[in-house]
Amino acid sequence: MSILVFGKTGQVATELQALAPDAVFLGREAADLTDPAACAAAIEAASPTAVINAAAWTAVDKAESEEETAALVNGAAPGAMAEACARLGIPFVHISTDYVFEGGGTDPWTPTDPTGPLGAYGRTKLAGEEAVRGAVGTHAILRTSWVFSAHGANFVKTMLRLSETRDALSIVDDQIGGPTPADAIAAACLEIARQLLEDPSKSGTYHFGGTPEVSWKDFASEIFAKAGRTVAVSGIATKDYPTPATRPLNSQMDCSATEAVFGIPRPDWREGLDRAMTALGAKA
Numbered sequence: 001m002s003i004l005v006f007g008k009t010g011q012v013a014t015e016l017q018a019l020a021p022d023a024v025f026l027g028r029e030a031a032d033l034t035d036p037a038a039c040a041a042a043i044e045a046a047s048p049t050a051v052i053n054a055a056a057w058t059a060v061d062k063a064e065s066e067e068e069t070a071a072l073v074n075g076a077a078p079g080a081m082a083e084a085c086a087r088l089g090i091p092f093v094h095i096s097t098d099y100v101f102e103g104g105g106t107d108p109w110t111p112t113d114p115t116g117p118l119g120a121y122g123r124t125k126l127a128g129e130e131a132v133r134g135a136v137g138t139h140a141i142l143r144t145s146w147v148f149s150a151h152g153a154n155f156v157k158t159m160l161r162l163s164e165t166r167d168a169l170s171i172v173d174d175q176i177g178g179p180t181p182a183d184a185i186a187a188a189c190l191e192i193a194r195q196l197l198e199d200p201s202k203s204g205t206y207h208f209g210g211t212p213e214v215s216w217k218d219f220a221s222e223i224f225a226k227a228g229r230t231v232a233v234s235g236i237a238t239k240d241y242p243t244p245a246t247r248p249l250n251s252q253m254d255c256s257a258t259e260a261v262f263g264i265p266r267p268d269w270r271e272g273l274d275r276a277m278t279a280l281g282a283k284a
Helices: 011-019 036-046 067-088 120-134 155-163 182-198 216-227 256-262 269-280
Strands: 003-006 024-026 050-053 092-097 139-144 168-172 204-207 232-236
Touching: 003 036, 011 024, 011 182, 036 067, 050 067, 050 182, 067 092, 067 120, 092 120, 092 182, 120 139, 139 182, 155 168, 155 216, 155 269, 168 216, 182 256, 182 269, 204 256, 216 232, 216 269
Parallel strands: 003 024, 003 050, 050 092, 092 139, 139 204, 168 232
Antiparallel strands: none
């Protein structure tokens, strides 16, 4: 299987390089996601057997003021990629997000639940999903949440950095979700691409999030515990920590279809956290 990956330095793309070193990875210098036609042309020139889109505009707050550009990257570009893959008759695996939901209630979101993004980032990611489905090719949209790793910018690395100079932190405790190790997402994308090659009927929208569900506050506490750092963590409500973009309170996702169709179970984020902390040299 020859794989073309959009993305090179992001968390999932970095993990994909470790798992599939023979794949071709297109970073910003080789694939400008604000130019959807160029992305499609890159696929047609490479003629791979499968494509994984691990690139996206992930600056959630910045998207509020730059939605037009975010819409090109998150919406139009994946659509163009999916159309190119459909023309070539090859699978397209696209990573999406829990932000396509409005985040209410307490039940995990299923892939068929009505969407209702709260902000620009979610709207642009939903547009990308709709464009991928509209291409009517072999595809999998994999919605995930709270991605972390030893690479890039993420909550784990932010907490470790803050704990170097702070002995007390207030962390949001009314947002609930499943932290998801980037290496587990990368492995899932590769397995899904492989199975789609064998059985295109598995095309569809799926969820993949870590277990067990947790609040940001409790996630932070676990990070500090594993790092052996004494930090007093107190809870704060989302409304008391205003940001340009509104965050969903409920990011829990029902991942049962992913396991039933592809045989991929939910990853235990605590094990993924151990791996990330070891890679960062931060594990106590």
